[in-house]
Amino acid sequence: MPKSVLLCPPTYFDVIDMKNPYMLGDCPVDQVKAREQWENLRAALESAGVKVKTIAPVPGLEDMVFAANQVFVGHHEKIGRFIVPSRMRHASRQQEVTAYVEWFRKHGYKIIKIDLGDEYLEGGGDLIWHPGAGRAASATKVSPSLPQIYAGFGFRTTLGGIQRFAKAMQRLGIQVVPLELSDPCFYHLDTCFCPLNHEAILIYRGAFAEASLAVLELYWHRLHEIAESEALGFIANGIVAGNTYLTPRVTPNLRKILERENLMPVIVDTSEFEKSGGSCYCMKNFLE
DSSP: OOEEEEEEEOOOOOSSSSTTTTSSSSSOOOOHHHHHHHHHHHHHHHHHEEEEEEEOOTOOTTTTOTTTTEEEEEEEETTTTEEEEBBBBBBHHHHHHHHHHHHHHTOOOEEOOOTTTTOOOOOHHHEEEOOTTTTTOSSSSOOOOOOEEEEEEEEHHHHHHHHHHHHHHHHHTTTTEEEOOOGGGGSSGGGGGEOOOSSSEEEEEBEEEEEEHHHHHHOEEEEEEHHEEEEEEEETTTTEEEEEEEEOOOOOOHHHHHHHTTEEEEEOOOHHHHTTTTTGGGOOOOOO
């Protein structure tokens, strides 16, 4: 369970240009409602025992509220807490990286800079840790023996970006598993893939190339599948916090899955942010 997360208030949040299929440009943002929804997300995290820290929003950076993307956060026993700055595909979002890197620098994180050249790497949106990596392998699955990161590529992050990231992580003894995304509606890994614990994930199979699905089946005891309609409703973009699962909506299928994994759904409306293609998970960055 995360002990603390970083959020960015939606002071300047808006839908200005089309960066993904959800951003239609004909759905104006209700600023009052967006702020209320953001406050509700913050309250739900705090109720689950998570400490919330915030970064100051910057005028003109309307997507800065989606705090998962600007850096990747990690920890290593030799160097402590670290971040890897992103190289965002959209120029307007690249400007967010400077503000986030400075926040983490002031809070004592080591900065691992990677020369990405012309490649792209979009932080915690496409890079997700395997919870509890290093646990003993079971008789039926190849549990990760090293700390492991799943890395989505295909729409925002490039394979070349993943390869350069993997080389940097390899020097720390951290394994990176590339996963190819195949549907533009699921442009980040966090829109279609959510670890529920060290053995189970929530997944929309239609978002992945077949070869990547075969890889995932090596590492997870339980792959809980959701339908396309559920995935388009951002059900896989939830947050596990303690024994709760923060999600914008609940279906009978999701409720059954969460019951099996001993998680309780907590509904957090994110309809204003969904106009920009993001929900709960996109709006935070785990600090551990």
